[in-house]
Amino acid sequence: GEDVEQSLFLSVREGDSSVINCTYTDSSSTYLYWYKQEPGAGLQLLTYIFSNMDMKQDQRLTVLLNKKDKHLSLRIADTQTGDSAIYFCAPKGGSYIPTFGRGTSLIVHP
Amino acid sequence: DTGVSQDPRHKITKRGQNVTFRCDPISEHNRLYWYRQTLGQGPEFLTYFQNEAQLEKSRLLSDRFSAERPKGSFSTLEIQRTEQGDSAMYLCASSSRDRPTSGNTIYFGEGSWLTVV
Numbered sequence: 761g762e763d764v765e766q767s768l769f770l771s772v773r774e775g776d777s778s779v780i781n782c783t784y785t786d787s788s789s790t791y792l793y794w795y796k797q798e799p800g801a802g803l804q805l806l807t808y809i810f811s812n813m814d815m816k817q818d819q820r821l822t823v824l825l826n827k828k829d830k831h832l833s834l835r836i837a838d839t840q841t842g843d844s845a846i847y848f849c850a851p852k853g854g855s856y857i858p859t860f861g862r863g864t865s866l867i868v869h870p
Numbered sequence: 871d872t873g874v875s876q877d878p879r880h881k882i883t884k885r886g887q888n889v890t891f892r893c894d895p896i897s898e899h900n901r902l903y904w905y906r907q908t909l910g911q912g913p914e915f916l917t918y919f920q921n922e923a924q925l926e927k928s929r930l931l932s933d934r935f936s937a938e939r940p941k942g943s944f945s946t947l948e949i950q951r952t953e954q955g956d957s958a959m960y961l962c963a964s965s966s967r968d969r970p971t972s973g974n975t976i977y978f979g980e981g982s983w984l985t986v987v
Contacts, residue, residue: 805975848913
């Protein structure tokens with residue numbers, strides 16, 4: 761099955777850019793999603809990218825996809841304290857089932 | 871859209887009791903997913919429906935777990951003879967297969983927390 765790997769923690773200073781990386785194994789992934797989860801809450805969809813794209817920009821968010829290396833990243837520009845949360849990448853392949861790793865805890869400090 | 875709705879949000883039950891969670895997907899979404907999330911882990915897929923058909927159930931954790939979506943709208947997830955290891959958040963999500971240009975985006979509910987004592 762699909763494996764998804766992310767670094768567990770990322771600490772950044774307020775106002776800096778954050779880059780959260782993700783690697784996955786299923787080369788048939790068609791859509792790749794990024795979700796944000798705040799403590800005790802469900803998952804909020806942030807953005808997604810089609811597998812035939814290599815970049816997508818959505819306001820402060822930039823998603824880069826390297827399909828050859830099966831590597832996905834999420835860049836958050838001008839990171840704010842409200843961005844502190846756990847971020848999950850979730851590729852979805854031919855099974856129509858998104859797969860999640862353990863997520864990256866983003867800590868934003870003043 | 872009112873979003874994916876889950877009920878109850880929190881449930882405390884004694885070991886051995888049965889519990890049932892309900893999920894109301896976004897209206898007209900024909901795909902519905904159940905996930906489980908334990909502390910410090912990502913969501914773990916359990917089962918998935920397209921309309922009323924349960925297309926994948928091999929990853930339900932044991933035969934104590936069952937899910938239904940009788941009319942292709944809301945769904946229930948039942949856990950029989952609960953164990954302490956079942957304590958987790960149970961997440962429901964929905965999507966429409968008919969919107970590929972929007973990524974068939976999958977929206978999650980706020981989850982149902984289960985504590986087994």
